[in-house]
Amino acid sequence: MINVDNAISVLKKNGYKYTDKRKNILAVFDHENRYLTAKDVQNQLKEDYPTISYDTIYRNLYTFVELDILEETELNGEKLFRFNCAHHGHHHHFICVVCGRTKTIEMCPMDFFKNQLKDCEIESHRFEIFGKCEKCLAKQL
Structure with missing residues (x-):
């Protein structure tokens, strides 16, 4: 980073x-x-x-x-x-909607979409998952 x-x-x-x-x-x-x-x-x-x-x-x-x-x-x-954390290689993020912390997601879902878009040229993409992290969930209990 x-x-x-x-x-x-x-x-x-x-x-x-x-x-x-x-x-x-x-x-x-x-x-x-x-x-x-x-x-x-x-x-x-x-x-x-x-x-x-x-x-x-x-x-x-x-x-x-x-x-x-x-x-x-x-x-x-x-x-x-x-x-920006792009220098760590290609990855995506889980982002906590409460505290803003992130977790790296190493798997990329683009392979699935590439198969469905064979006649298209994909120039870039972004994939983020939003939710609550384990710390924020624990605070709710």
Whole structure:
């Protein structure tokens, strides 16, 4: 998985300035290691940056997505972000709808679909399973 130092290198390589705010936004993801909303990030930064706007955070998150620093998904109409983990090879995720933790799914269901789409060219795909992780289920008991 990418870390803060790698992410800052990617930003600089692509002509973006280093700022403490950007570093601290990235540090939130490094510390949490799960999917987060822009609001989650804003809440974690409000002590150090009480006036940081939601738009500033959102704009930075999308810059990070464009640079493949973060990956995004959507749940119930809300964008969620986490450090990109694509360098681990092809895999998919189970995402907890309560806490945002993820689990890697090594098996890919695309072989099944390739057989059904023989006359098509598949350029990319995404497969995510949403549910409750064992920790969140245990809290319900």
